[in-house]
Amino acid sequence: MIRVGIIGARGVGAIHAAVLAALPEVEVTTIAGTTPASAAAAARRLGVPRWTADLTELVSKVDAVHVCSPNDQHFEAVRLALAAGKHVLCEKPLTLTPDQADVLAATALQHGGITAVAYNYRYSVLVPRLRRLVSDGRLGEVHTIRASYLQAWGLEGRQSWRSDPARTGRSRVLSDIGVHLLDLVEFVGDTHFEALNTTFTGLSRTDPRCDDVAMATARSGDGIGLSFVASQISAGHANSLTISVDGRSASAEWSLTDAEVVTVSAAVPGLRTDVHAPASVAGEFWRAEPSPDSARRALFTDFYSAVATGTRPSRLPTFADGARHVRIVAAASEALTSRPQGGNDDSALSA
Template sequence: MTDGAPGVAVVGGGFMATVHSRAARAAGARLLGVVASSPERSAAAAATLGFERGYDSFDELLADPAVDVVHVCTPNALHAEQALAVIAAGKHVICEKPLATDVDTAARLVEAAEVAGVTATVPFVYRFHPLVREARARVASGELGALLTISGSYLQDWLLAQTDDNWRVDSAAGGRSRAFADIGSHLVDLIEFITGTRITELSGAVRTFFAERGNTTAITTEDAAAVVIRLESGAIGTLLVSQVAPGRKNRLHIEVAGTELSIGFDQEAPETLWLGRRSGTQLLPRDADQLHPDAARLSIVPSGHPMGYQDAFNAFVADSYAAMAGQSPEGLPVFADGLRAARITEAVLDAAAEGGWVRIASPTTENRIPA
């Protein structure tokens, strides 16, 4: 890195590349180049996103010595191969989730990054809402009491109609799971991040409501998933994930209940945190003067000046770059967290296919729980 400003390249030219490029610019990075599906598209994306150049190929990007970090923003099936190549080139990597379309490959990515000694992060960016950090701090302080129950949902409507189509519905491009891998992964990451406890077992069902969409036929990826979870703390919970929920644009909602306090966070209304007690409730504003230090750190504008998704993404990228420079930012999601999400996603699909309860897979435990 030159003068602390990383040289950044992006693979992909779609919506997520736009979001990543805004965050890189906000972090003061040098926007070197973009590679898309063709040299012409690369040049067009570079011009649109404000990068210095379009690369003719992915290999040309990797060979550029000025590139310190590569943001992988391509369809899911390409993530693993491209991220492994970035790591092999000795560069840091920020890879969109899912890291891979299967658990074994995701584990390979974790190992490769560790062996290479590079920083490798995954954008579980909802961790970077200030009031998510406030919720986490209150749980960690014991204010919640003993954790009892969790209810969580992530609802969207962008695939509501049968005429709605996207590359993600095709398992060849998106992987075995769609709705859960795409948005359910954020939900479970946030649950474990806020509560500090892990999901150990789950049961559930998935549904594909439309086997055909637009130009895509024989669809097997799920539109919705309903899951019951058990956590290592003894708590239980329910999760609902859907991309066919009318009126819900990006509604990620979590409520955790303890013996003393309930805490509720809604990503579509991220400026307040709901605190529920038997003797009364409170809406806590995003006001740095009232927040724990880690939440206040991420509250970059005064209360009453709304913050949102791009702000959270900017904070994630800034912390990723800080880690590349040798710092240790609090709560930074790394490839091991991406692997964790892949394991939970696999367990959800296995539970739906087999029935009964499934233990979250790990290298040393059996996946299936005996009846």
């Protein structure tokens, strides 16, 4: 039985605990919280036998560590776990700064255990099929990828650690959901981007510090163009993620809100629906609707398969992936002036 400790008992940490409870040969044995009282309450709520506010104690009692604390606490928690020789799965973003991320990525290369960043959307049920359409040449030469990730919670005016750039990162929207979108685009396109040309906007149209929305373009080293939007103030969108891939022969699209369908569209020579555009035929790849958290469960299954066998699946996100995304976000965030620090510490040790 693989013993697992979770650092960060609320928010996404509780989701990790629930998903891990369904995996065979894995047991969450210890929870770490901000204080002994908060850790004990979380452990009772999640049915975990041990709790602590001491990260060193947690690390000493487990085989693998899930880091689910606020972004500014990732670096020290991961570094501690790696130094103790533990397997580590860290929530995104890997760290706040490129220097920290590079240290962890370099350490992971020398580390005997398994490390990964929790980019779960690449494990969504039909995303591998979309990737194969690209890699098998079914779309022809890919020239453009368009993607969007839309949420609405920024309209609610809630304050938490995510409101504080010292804790969440210079750009909240990129650190929170932009990195997920960037990872998904790179995974599907089997490509890497090194920089984003980014414009930020938000509820305050005149405040240059406002980053509720990030609109970006980029070009990969192999010439693929990227256009994406990440927004946390899009009314009516609880968690809407869409990616479209355009090739010379066909285009394909997948959306998290219709996760069991990939739609492929291709021009039909000689047929027109009107005088302005060629007709297109759409083919849909379909399978049973995925269960909630199926992508996260698939990610965890890959991670613990690697822990058990020592063989790392190629799909598992690496610390090098996480570090590259931290560098991209840091550079893009230079477009923002310094923001005043604020927010309440009501979600400490939760992500």
